[in-house]
Amino acid sequence: DKAKTEGGLKITSKDENFSAELGGRIHFDTYFFDKDKNYYDTILFDTELEEPVNTTDFRRVRLKMRGKLWKWEYELERDFASSGTGGLRTVYLGTKVFDGSLRIGNFKPSRSMNQLTSSNQITMMERSFASSAGIYDNRGRQQGIGWHTHWCCHTYGVTLFNLRNPGDPRNEGIGAATRFTWAPISNFDSTVHLGASFSYEDANEDTPPREALVEYAGRRGPEQLVALSPGGGEFFFGDFGDDEFYQGDPGGDVWILGLELAGAYGPFYAQSEYAFGIFSGDFYLSEFTFFEFFGAPPRFFCDPYTGCFIGDQDVRTWYIVGSWAITGQHKPYDEKNGVFRSIKPTPPESAFEITARYDTIENRDIPGMKVSNFVFGFNYYFNPKVRLMLNVTLGDDKFTGDQTKQLAIRMQGFW
């Protein structure tokens, strides 16, 4: 049989019934924070908030095995920068059904263009708030069954899933997501991409709460909880009138609509997503618990006895990201998945790209809950598989007033 390497191991059988390949990725980061002193001086007396720490960190250390078993295929990916079963990433068995691919296992539901772009291909070091780095927090991959197809300049995918990634507890929550994209223009130097997705998630017994949670000053920086929809009950505690309580109806659903607009022209590229969601709620928190959860006192009236009521939450987020490849490369469009890939120099040539993004999320039902950041930086591609990234993130948490900044550097390789 035929052996091949482009940095990984690959063997394909002569009769093409079988193939197998082993690849991986290393993303190694360094973070420096410019803490917002006013914020930390005020807040540290009241909370157990952790200050951000300048550090190195393995963001991703993964091995991935894929292969073909007659008409079926498998993929098994494990991230060693995460512990336990939570380190499982894309793991599925799949086959062709009705001109599309069917997958059974753990993978990304069909929603959010930025989420569906591989971490090896994203423009900035971290994904936007419209992905699992925000509105889909901790739900980037889910266990279930999905089907995906593409024709001409369209892609369509649908996923039915258990509200569980392998690191979560077993639970009865269920969800569905679907996404359609259209690239009205797609040729060698210009692409216009339009897309829409819809996601529905229904908590049930033992489902963890669904949150919109953002690290607005970059990875390992301060976090802001933006919205919370209760899970299957386990988080409830206390009694009305206690200093600390959280009470109400467990369960409830979250639905999110996402819209995508993106394009590339020569060395220029821009991508934007808008996501609008309802995080259902119907619960009461003591003021103390509100502060613990959201990092600042409520800016609305909380009944002294029943506490702060939080009902259905209208959550909105959008971002726009752009890049200019100074060395001239064009960002290729992946027609199969309806996402952009990163630029690709032809060795021995290297490539250099400058990048910027504005990202914002707000919860219209918690007054003042708005968090934004502005990120700018560059990517230097030593070759198509090895990249140095630098990002400066200017965080702006309007709810707590924190304006922590971060300088982040990543050495990234994949194979």
Add this chain to the structure above:
Amino acid sequence: DKAKTEGGLKITSKDENFSAELGGRIHFDTYFFDKDKNYYDTILFDTELEEPVNTTDFRRVRLKMRGKLWKWEYELERDFASSGTGGLRTVYLGTKVFDGSLRIGNFKPSRSMNQLTSSNQITMMERSFASSAGIYDNRGRQQGIGWHTHWCCHTYGVTLFNLRNPGDPRNEGIGAATRFTWAPISNFDSTVHLGASFSYEDANEDTPPREALVEYAGRRGPEQLVALSPGGGEFFFGDFGDDEFYQGDPGGDVWILGLELAGAYGPFYAQSEYAFGIFSGDFYLSEFTFFEFFGAPPRFFCDPYTGCFIGDQDVRTWYIVGSWAITGQHKPYDEKNGVFRSIKPTPPESAFEITARYDTIENRDIPGMKVSNFVFGFNYYFNPKVRLMLNVTLGDDKFTGDQTKQLAIRMQGFW
């Protein structure tokens, strides 16, 4: 050197001094429970019992590397569906000694036909109570040294081991197991298999307790502790007359005798094992602790002061499993290991098999302690390496009265 794939990666050197291969498996399950309402209504007031949860679950996500180093061979298997060092599966260095294979490391002791059958080859989704899913609970693999040989229609194996799998604490417990099988008939369409095994386990400092523990309504369903032999002391607590105590002599041994009878004829297959064991004991539990451990009050007299005495426990279990390959395939017999493999369609053909099993275990020294289940289902083989399984399990815990049922579905692939 020569590269080969049958879904995995394999390279063999020309001089045959070396070879290496990388394989894996994905078993992805979905469970639906039909809870026994009477049981849970009664019991949940008294205990912290968890109700079973409908969920998806990765049963196994493994990578396995094997190879040859001159006259030695190695195998290293890790299950990413388990956390920590407990995720180590078969890991050994081995060589040929006296016409047999010697292994040093962590592997399955020579006992229980069902246990020794690979999880890729078993007929039902879960193994029987005569394996590590019952009488050998948590002792499916142990660290030690083993030797195995086969000639004509016989196999013989012996294992000496530390009572430790890699997820257990370091301890001084030791054990031995041996198994002999004979296939008086073994040709292309008929096999008759006879076997016997004997296992001895002696707890010592820091050994965890040896238990017979069954999930009688399928994986992730309710558990019933059937028998308990104390380990190296660490579980002992309380004083006589306390509400909660567990006292007596630590250590003690467990010995188990197993008998096997199995056969295949054309598309039909049946297999049965009977295991008889003594779990030594000599301890006292308060009635409350008895209830906590065994899920129901004792049905024998417990002294109000010294509590419920549990001495040596006579544990018996047997099962019979059968299958009929409607598409006609014959279940092949693995003469090297003395076990059956699953049927194997020839692609592009697929195969369909219906299956059933009755399984029961009892502890004759705890009155009323008897647990059974009946499982039926089917296996659909898309090809020799990809299978869909469906099992309906009718659990029957005669000790607590619970009769929870389960519908379980598995997508399974290996390479």
Add this chain to the structure above:
Amino acid sequence: DKAKTEGGLKITSKDENFSAELGGRIHFDTYFFDKDKNYYDTILFDTELEEPVNTTDFRRVRLKMRGKLWKWEYELERDFASSGTGGLRTVYLGTKVFDGSLRIGNFKPSRSMNQLTSSNQITMMERSFASSAGIYDNRGRQQGIGWHTHWCCHTYGVTLFNLRNPGDPRNEGIGAATRFTWAPISNFDSTVHLGASFSYEDANEDTPPREALVEYAGRRGPEQLVALSPGGGEFFFGDFGDDEFYQGDPGGDVWILGLELAGAYGPFYAQSEYAFGIFSGDFYLSEFTFFEFFGAPPRFFCDPYTGCFIGDQDVRTWYIVGSWAITGQHKPYDEKNGVFRSIKPTPPESAFEITARYDTIENRDIPGMKVSNFVFGFNYYFNPKVRLMLNVTLGDDKFTGDQTKQLAIRMQGFW
């Protein structure tokens, strides 16, 4: 492309832009202790000290993937005998810079000849106190950037790092290490090696304490803390005059100078290192806490109110190890890294080597704090990749008086 195996999997592309290989190692140990009864009889009443347990243990179970991506290379190694992110071993991206190799990620800093020798190649089962098994406890690999070169008979390396291995908390500590070696004689049957290294480590926010800690009676035997330099504050507790307290200035630096002398002549080999370090301190412990930390009462005056003062600690360690290959093989010298490798029989021949080491460490600022051991044993090489090791360790903790002994056996294979 070209496939190759020497026990692992390797594929190299025809144009030599790419290569990839997958290897691994299994080290499986068995330990028997001859406990020092006097010691345990006295001490167990006072502390929660654990007695050593005879057991089997996987010392290392690793997979390692390496490869080439045009002018870059990667390495990713995971030890499955460790849990969580602490199981990451050498993980880096590297390239050639100025005639040397640059690495970014997690790897061994340039210090300690014994540390820099692969665990597959070391002479005794465990490394000496002059490595991460002692003065560099838990700091055998660190995250950072390093550069290494060699010319003629010299090697030079320098590393800048965050005081973090992937299992440690994120922290702001930084360090630097550098090493120079010279082999004035290096031919087919004689080598003389001289070396020197210098290491500096500066704790900062959230850095764990740096310790010199030794398992003087072999792996999994009793431990003795020899020196402690505070980390970033998290370990401090209590108030002066409490029964248990530990107070003083957090942070502080550790610097260590190491000298190396080694040689091989025919089948004989000897290696020695001397390391001298200052573990900065400026803290007070209650007598009780001193006992908890160091396992015996202080032999110096402790103020009844402010407790035992520990300032800067002058720590010294040295060892000498030797071996004689009775079957005649010469220990090869790795000129690229300035370390010795193990002897290598030519199959089908095997090899036999007898070994011995004296190892000692002392803290001159804690009176009586001196720990030594003497280890002797043999290595039997079935082939160049499979080895049986036996070590007898005679521990001698002069501070607590414990003289526990150990017999350890290892089956080791790598590929």
